[in-house]
Amino acid sequence: MSREDRLMEHEYDGIREYDNPTPGWWHAIFIGTVLFSIVYFVFWHFSPMAYSVHEAHEAAVTREFRRLFADLGELAPDERTLLTVTADERWRAVAAGVFTANCAQCHGQRGEGLVGPNLTDDAYKWVKRVEDVYAVVADGAAAGAMPAWNRRLSTNEMILVASYVARMRGQSLSGPRGAEGDAIPPWPSVEAGTP
């Protein structure tokens, strides 16, 4: 008689029952899952090494920015850099992100002007040379009506967004405000190339 054929003592209406215990491997898996759940719970809820999906995402974004900015190096806000850096579409994309996040609410999505002046025409209040675009972005203007960004953005970010803004010029999009300030001479032409 094999082990599976052991009949149990009780009988109801002529029905008898074999005693077939769950096999050892099944117990092993069951106990394994219970132990795993304890380790899992303790690790993800109490361990300092645990992280959330949000933290993982943020870390990935930061890593990507570091990687990008490592390629870029430390930029200087000089004429050549400001006029050429966003000719490269990678930096233009980063600059467009900075503009959308920080500037578009006052200057319009495409720089056509809103609360702040139109950035696509040839008239400027605070700008005579392209370096002034960077200076206005960094230090602000009109007693904070144009906020200073030097505490909120990194130097590279300010240079990228200033370059992006400098290259908006010349489209002369029509916006809700007329030309403000004086028309200034065109930006000097500089050789494009990697900064």
Ligand code: HEC
């Ligand atoms: C809170 C609204 C506001 C935000 C946000 C803002 N600006 Fe301005 N900006 C202004 C105003 C208002 C002026 C004009 C100040 C004046 O009238 O003198 C201005 C002026 C400027 C000028 C000078 C224009 C000229 O005619 O000389 C530049 C360049 C500029 N902003 C770029 C930016 C950039 C780049 C950002 C994002 C990093 C930004 N601004 C964010 C309101 C804003």
